[in-house]
Amino acid sequence: MSSESQFDEADVVVIGGGVIGAMCAWYLTEAGRTVTIIDRGRLGRGCSHGNCGYVSPSHILPLTTPGAVSMALRSMFSNKSPFYVKPRWSPALWSWMWRFARRCNQQSMLAAADTLHELLQSAKSLYRELIVGRGLNVEWDDNGIFFVFHSPNKFEQYAKTNALLSERYGVAAIPFDGRQLAAAEPALQPGLGGAWLYECDAQLRPDKLMCEMRRLLADRGVAFKENCEVNGFVAEGRQAIQASTADGPIRGRDYVVATGAWTPFLNRHLGCRIPIQPGKGYSITMPRPELCPNRSMIFEEHRVAITPLRSCFRIGSTMEFAGYDTSINPKRLELLREAACLYLREPNLDAVEDTWYGWRPMTTDGLPYIDRAPAFENVWVAAGHNMLGLSLATVTGQLISDLITRRPPHINPHPLRLPR
Numbered sequence: 001m002s003s004e005s006q007f008d009e010a011d012v013v014v015i016g017g018g019v020i021g022a023m024c025a026w027y028l029t030e031a032g033r034t035v036t037i038i039d040r041g042r043l044g045r046g047c048s049h050g051n052c053g054y055v056s057p058s059h060i061l062p063l064t065t066p067g068a069v070s071m072a073l074r075s076m077f078s079n080k081s082p083f084y085v086k087p088r089w090s091p092a093l094w095s096w097m098w099r100f101a102r103r104c105n106q107q108s109m110l111a112a113a114d115t116l117h118e119l120l121q122s123a124k125s126l127y128r129e130l131i132v133g134r135g136l137n138v139e140w141d142d143n144g145i146f147f148v149f150h151s152p153n154k155f156e157q158y159a160k161t162n163a164l165l166s167e168r169y170g171v172a173a174i175p176f177d178g179r180q181l182a183a184a185e186p187a188l189q190p191g192l193g194g195a196w197l198y199e200c201d202a203q204l205r206p207d208k209l210m211c212e213m214r215r216l217l218a219d220r221g222v223a224f225k226e227n228c229e230v231n232g233f234v235a236e237g238r239q240a241i242q243a244s245t246a247d248g249p250i251r252g253r254d255y256v257v258a259t260g261a262w263t264p265f266l267n268r269h270l271g272c273r274i275p276i277q278p279g280k281g282y283s284i285t286m287p288r289p290e291l292c293p294n295r296s297m298i299f300e301e302h303r304v305a306i307t308p309l310r311s312c313f314r315i316g317s318t319m320e321f322a323g324y325d326t327s328i329n330p331k332r333l334e335l336l337r338e339a340a341c342l343y344l345r346e347p348n349l350d351a352v353e354d355t356w357y358g359w360r361p362m363t364t365d366g367l368p369y370i371d372r373a374p375a376f377e378n379v380w381v382a383a384g385h386n387m388l389g390l391s392l393a394t395v396t397g398q399l400i401s402d403l404i405t406r407r408p409p410h411i412n413p414h415p416l417r418l419p420r
Helices: 019-030 068-075 091-102 106-134 152-169 178-184 206-219 260-270 330-343 389-404
Strands: 009-015 035-038 083-085 145-149 174-177 194-198 223-225 230-236 239-245 251-257 277-286 296-299 304-308 313-321 354-362 369-372 379-383
Touching: 009 019, 019 035, 019 206, 019 251, 019 379, 019 389, 091 277, 106 152, 106 389, 145 152, 152 174, 152 194, 174 178, 178 194, 206 223, 230 260, 239 251, 251 260, 251 389, 260 277, 260 354, 260 379, 277 330, 296 330, 304 330, 313 330, 369 389, 379 389
Parallel strands: 009 035, 009 251, 035 223, 083 313, 145 296, 251 379
Antiparallel strands: 145 194, 174 194, 230 239, 277 313, 277 354, 296 304, 304 313, 369 379
């Protein structure tokens, strides 16, 4: 089944070979379905490759927070800002921005957060079951993430956010003032404002996860078709009977569109406008410094994250709305370096192994789309996971499997509907 001669027909065709597509394929095989995965490039080489690898139940609040619009407007055209919009004429982008701005209120934020909390809790449990249960070599580390603050005032102000997460969702962090933080993390510069430790969070190495998933899927007979772009569907009534590709048609009983930031290119075929914009994130990977942090950290005021993996050390984040630009902006990488030097005693920036970017599929309300496409009865969409693609991959795969096999979904899918 895994040979390249068997791509003309499949039971379920998963379009998109990132972590979302891989997990959809896994849980569909768990339910007894046979699967073919198609990817426009190589499996796992997009946004699933070089991110910071967080599985983070603490990341409950979406970007649509009150005050997010004014903050973005102050910084969006500055290359020195963590959030940057490349000036250009793009009706789709400005429509997206308008819809995003309308969501930046307390009611919309909490509605999205309620759903994200349920998704994240399920995802973490499923990850532990998969990784520990299958003995996957992915550098899994379950000892939490520090939210680190440069300023004591910002550290103290975060107590309000922590109180909200604790009281509404039962997700509480442990505070470390500057002195306690210095004792807990000698790799940090002295004199920082403090940090909040979310012990519920975990990390893994995403490229190793994708290698392990490919191995598991191949063992189950999943077929892979790489460097093959799907450009539409052929229909009979409301049934898609084949996916159209440059390499010829691929037939299936059901189809899953897990194409991340590329999903809008299929809008005309799916029967609705899916408002996803590519938010480019960056990372720098290097050997572990001799004085290495014990835990992953997010430098909240600078929107930069670090991941001390067992085999390497990664600095990542920033958000750049530059369309489908395939270049690496050196100014964005410099922001990562500057933040690393500001917080770390030994950032190890002279031994870079890899620089990377990936397009995060950003939605206007912070929630993914996991639903049947309006134009078809047998085409499903699993896309728009914002900055939480890795964190939400397992629960997305399980939910897609539930919906396709018509089992009662283990998560309420209504907030994830198309369109909304």
